[in-house]
Amino acid sequence: MWFAAAGALVPGVVLCVISCARSEREGAVAALQTAGPVVTCILMALAVGFDRSDYLSVGLVVSALSFAGCMAFVRSLELQP
């Protein structure tokens, strides 16, 4: 069931990539930030599915880096004229 949940969430990442490619810059950053929790959920589901709780650290790192990356993109948008 956990693998099915992880597989069902993969089209969400594809939709975020499509939205990121189609929209303007602020909308693209919003799509990028939306992909972060989706990927985190996929990694959490895979970690429980494989019964390896150590793999949850990857989800933790992804959620932290997603936040930092999006703040960097927002800062670069602020600096653009």
Add this chain to the structure above:
Amino acid sequence: MTALGTVETVLLLIAVVSELLCCLGLVAFDDVFDRLHLMSAAGTLGPAALALAVVIHGPSSARPTAVVIVALLWVSSPVVTHAIASVAHERSSKEPMRS
């Protein structure tokens, strides 16, 4: 299936459906402020339901990490939402008015 198994299945369904609906909404809506609503929803409901399922079903060593992940997402999502909204508002106010 036990009662806890049923609860776990329902929580997984809530997580998957809410995340997919938010991602579909990103493609459907064009306005950046509409997308920000969906972005904040994707960072709160789905991960929380999945982490609750991990707490119910997962190994005991996975529970603290799952709770920390959700706490991090709950703290970081409003910050990013506010930052993107601020930039989008600033940039839209700089654009010339359409007649």
